[in-house]
Amino acid sequence: MNAIAIRKHGGPEVLSYEKIPDPVPEKGDVLVKVNYCAVNHLDIWVRNGISGKKVSFPHILGCDISGTLLEGFAGFKKGDKVIVYPAFDGKVPRVSFGIIGGFGKYRGGYSELISVPKKNIIKKPDWFSDQEAAAINVSYLTSWNMLEKSRCKKGDTVLIWGANSGVGSAAILLAKAKGLKVITIASDKNKIKFAKKLGADFVIDRSTQDVISQVLKITNQGGVDAVIDHVGAKTWPVSLEVLKVKGRMIACGTTTGGEAIVNIRAFYSKEAQIIGAYLGSKSQLISLHKFMKLKKIKPAIDGIFELKDAKIAHQKMEQSNQFGKILLHVSN
Numbered sequence: 567m568n569a570i571a572i573r574k575h576g577g578p579e580v581l582s583y584e585k586i587p588d589p590v591p592e593k594g595d596v597l598v599k600v601n602y603c604a605v606n607h608l609d610i611w612v613r614n615g616i617s618g619k620k621v622s623f624p625h626i627l628g629c630d631i632s633g634t635l636l637e638g639f640a641g642f643k644k645g646d647k648v649i650v651y652p653a654f655d656g657k658v659p660r661v662s663f664g665i666i667g668g669f670g671k672y673r674g675g676y677s678e679l680i681s682v683p684k685k686n687i688i689k690k691p692d693w694f695s696d697q698e699a700a701a702i703n704v705s706y707l708t709s710w711n712m713l714e715k716s717r718c719k720k721g722d723t724v725l726i727w728g729a730n731s732g733v734g735s736a737a738i739l740l741a742k743a744k745g746l747k748v749i750t751i752a753s754d755k756n757k758i759k760f761a762k763k764l765g766a767d768f769v770i771d772r773s774t775q776d777v778i779s780q781v782l783k784i785t786n787q788g789g790v791d792a793v794i795d796h797v798g799a800k801t802w803p804v805s806l807e808v809l810k811v812k813g814r815m816i817a818c819g820t821t822t823g824g825e826a827i828v829n830i831r832a833f834y835s836k837e838a839q840i841i842g843a844y845l846g847s848k849s850q851l852i853s854l855h856k857f858m859k860l861k862k863i864k865p866a867i868d869g870i871f872e873l874k875d876a877k878i879a880h881q882k883m884e885q886s887n888q889f890g891k892i893l894l895h896v897s898n
Contacts, residue, residue: 569677570876571624575615578877578884586624589673589681596684597636598650600896602700602870603675604630605879606732607821608668613880619669628674628894629667631682632690632699639684647690649699650675650682651848662844676876678897688848691855701865701891702858703851705732709740709794710854711846712816716792720745725781725808726794727751728886729761729769733796733818735866735890738764741794743861749784751777753886760889764866781808789813789836799823811836818843866890 567588572580591597609627612619629652638644654672656664666682667674674680690699712733718724724741728734729750741748742765750766752758753773761769770780781790789810795801796819805815806828817840833840846854857863868888871879873896882888 567678568873569626570873571626571676572613573623575613577614578880580613581877581880582624583874583876586626586677588679589677591681594683594685595681596639596687598631598633598648598680598682598687599636600628600631600633600675600678600680601647601696601898602632603628603894603896604700604704604732605876605883605892605894606630606704607819607883608665608704609674609676610880610884611820612668616669621669622671626673626675626677626680627667628676629665630700630702630704630891631666631675631680632696633675633680633896635687636679642687642689647696647699649688649690649703650680651686651688651851652703653845653848654683654686665845675896676873676894686848688852691859693859694855697867697870697893698865700893701732701867702854704845705891706736706740706858706865707846707851707854708796708818708843709733709736710857711850712794712818712843713737713740713744713746714850715816715841715843716794716814718744718746718792721747722791723747723749723785724792724794725749725751725790725805726766727797727801727805729764729766730757730886730889731796732888732891733794735760735764737794738766739863739866740857742766743857743863749781749790757889777804778807785810792816795819797821799826802826803828806833806838806840809836809838812838814839814841816841816843868892870895 664670798820800822
């Protein structure tokens with residue numbers, strides 16, 4: 567089968583388009599023909615390598631998958647269009663779960679065929695196209711989980727970082743559909759325009775404006791009820807500073823680094839909470855599908871690249887030039 571494999575950690579240049587043997591399913595697994603696979607920051611973290619995390623080379627990235635079942639089981643038939651719930655029990659102490667295509671035993675969706683646990687298979691909702699179905703399972707599920715953990719109710723104010731990213735754009739769409747007031751951050755005119763198109767109530771240009779003073783101005787010095795922070799080290803101090811008393815910061819990513827310096831006094835004096843969000847459950851994903859149908863939400867898709875052009879897709883994400891999800895077209 568055709569696949570994008572990595573045989574060592576490094577930049578986009580380590581992504582190799584090549585022929586590799588077809589996967590052989592283990593007991594309890596099933597083969598899926600991959601139609602589309604979205605690109606996520608996890609792919610870049612695994613490609614670059616993280617100290618203390620190992621993969622078996624050659625490794626195949628990709629955790630955001632829609633495809634076609636190659637064999638039937640239980641209530642599924644051969645040929646059914648499906649999506650793959652990305653998480654599995656990695657049996658790693660003090661870690662919630664492993665993610666397919668990440669640091670774990672399961673190879674990912676940058677390949678024409680993938681072997682995954684049968685229990686991870688979900689029938690593709692007919693209100694999503696194959697492309698849309700591959701855009702939801704990570705960024706949108708993570709955003710949904712973060713918003714649920716925020717415990718925000720209709721009328722509350724949430725700050726969302728990175729309006730143009732997968733998680734950021736998803737969080738804006740879902741937050742507005744929940745009736746929240748959205749403040750978001752962007753860095754140029756095109757990204758500001760995109761954020762407004764998604765429905766953000768206020769957009770702060772971080773290249774020309776001070777985020778803290780602008781958030782406090784918008785909220786009449788009160789601060790926000792919650793912050794959706796998927797950026798990491800550079801944004802954590804600001805995220806905590808702009809919270810209102812008893813506000814909640816929900817964190818899921820480390821794009822700018824995994825070790826942040828925060829003002830501990832500011833944190834405890836306002837009785838704030840820092841809550842981690844790691845993807846979300848299978849039942850949450852199914853609930854998300856129904857919510858998106860009810861609210862008529864379609865995922866924001868930036869563009870679709872052929873599998874062989876995965877290097878270009880990675881470069882675009884690393885340069886933060888996307889407007890929504892980046893997809894790879896794997897097979898028909």
